[in-house]
Every structure is written in C-alpha cells, then in structure tokens.
Amino acid sequence: MEQYRCTKTIVSLINYHFVFCPRYRRKVLVGEVEIRFKQLVQQICKENDWRILAMEVMPDHCHLFLNCLPTDSPSAIMAKVKGVTSRILRQEFKHLAHLPSLWTRSFFVSTAGNVSSETIKRYVEAQKKRG
Template sequence: MEQEYRRTKTTVSFIHYHFVFCPRYRRKVLVGKVEERFKRLVEDICQENNWIILATEVMPDHCHLFLNCLPSDSPSDMMAKVKGVTSRRLRQEFQHLSHLPSLWTRSFFVSTAGNVSSEIIKRYVESQKKRG
C-alpha cells in the first residue's frame, strides 16, 4: 500500500484509523441501492472533512472504513459525522428505513494502523538516551 503522509504548516502525520460499525440490531439493511447510496454519502463526508479513504467494505450488517486523517480529527468526532449524516439521509431517502429512530448502534470499533509495530516504537523510544 502506498504510504500517505499528511502535511500541514506545522505537522507531518501518518494516521490511519480502521473503523467497524453496525446497524441497530445488526439488521441486514446495507444492500442494493442503500449500500450504493451509503458509499456515496461516505465519499462526500470524507471529501468535505479532508479525510482520505484508503479502503471501504460494506457488508449487509456492518461496515469497514479505513481512513487517513490529520491529528486534529478525533475518531469519535469522525464517527459522529459519518453515522449522523448517513443515518439521517438514508432514513429520509429510503421508506423502509424511515421507521427506525436511528440507523446505527451507538458503539463502534476503532484501531490505529501505521507502518511500524508498537514493539518497534517502544524499542526506539527506550534506546534514545543510549544513543548519545
């Protein structure tokens, strides 16, 4: 995978988040036109917020998003935007989803990913004083 470093005036970063989130009650609603519309909405949200989609996969009952972002973007805020906008818009646009009070569960999984392991970083930090 090509490495995507983000640069601002004061920061160079390499932050990737892997998100997994599910519809309420793991309903299998992310199929057909709903899946297509969900993907377009996510692309629009990411573009508006300057997040780069590295990978995405939509299953009928859960989603995976792998995003590159800046350090100023918190995972909780990112999920709030993605889930808030997509829930509202999909329930407005698809009659069979309109009865749901919310499309998504309140929870989500997030992990970070990078180009080095935690063990390598730990050894690097611990060796700094020894390097002279």
C-alpha cells in the same frame, strides 16, 4: 505505501480502521442503500479532508479505513459519518424511516501500529470476497 499528510505545521500518518454496524445488526446495507451509503461517505470524507484508503460495506456492518489529521478524533469522525448517513438514508429510503437511528452507538477503531496499513487495507478489501 504509507500515506503521510503535510499541512501548514503538521506532518502526520494517522490511519484509522473503523468497523460499525446498523442497530440490531440488521442486514440493511444492500442494493441501493449500499450504493447511496458509499456516495454519502465519500462526500463526507471529501468535505472533511479525510482520505478513504479502503471501504467495504457488508449487509450488516461496514469497514472504513481512513487517513486523517491528528486534529480529527475517532469519535468526532464516527459522529459525523453515522449522523449524516443515518439522517439522509432514513429520509431517502422508506423502509428505514421507521428506525429511530440507523447505527448502534458503538464502533471499533484501531490505528495502523503493530500491523502495517497495507495489511489492514488488504484485510478490509478481502471482506466482501469472504462470502
């Protein structure tokens, strides 16, 4: 089911599918790091009024499917998510502290256009099960 957002003057349906990776595609998003990363993303999204439609964290990359307002640009969303999670995870986990940054500067983003939001959601949720 599509998620329409209604604010004072804006009615929108903007769903972004993001994929982003740690530097050098390191497999660091495991165990306690994965758990803490998910908590941080949920907190950041709540603070910014972004709705998480689906999230799957693989050891070397993350899929994040968000519903946002048109005032939130994809680059601003990624800057916030990557910046906050990189800083906090490197502070809290000693084995990540030596990294100058946790994430690559690049990311993939698409909107739900030719493919329905439900299809993207199923795809993201199926990532963990692929082995």
